[in-house]
Amino acid sequence: MIGDECGVCGGDGHIHNSFGLTNRCPACHGTGRRSADTSLLRDVTKTKPSHFRKQEKAAVAEKKPEWPETFEGGHLATEVRDSNALSAETKARLIREIIEYEGSHGSCTQTFTKKVRKQLRPVSK
């Protein structure tokens, strides 16, 4: 009859290997019962931790640059920022121009740099 006895060891909890040694039954772990162990293992439903991670918002990519990326552009923007002759609005506009210029040209040319620097200083006679 099919009962709770372990099918591997026949219910005694031990098996005899080819060397004549008696080992604890690997199927029932020595209990001689199979239904209890196996069903228990089946019923244990481990809830795997969710590996779903919230994707980082692409805020960085969407964010517009606030400062030139090139060395020349950054240097020029620093001069604009530190200028005493410009208003905050003008500074912001010039820095924006630098960013846009290097964005379209790849870098700030000498001509563009000079053009910007001219605006850094008040018109002198």
Ligand SMILES: [Zn+2]
């Ligand atoms: Zn067994």
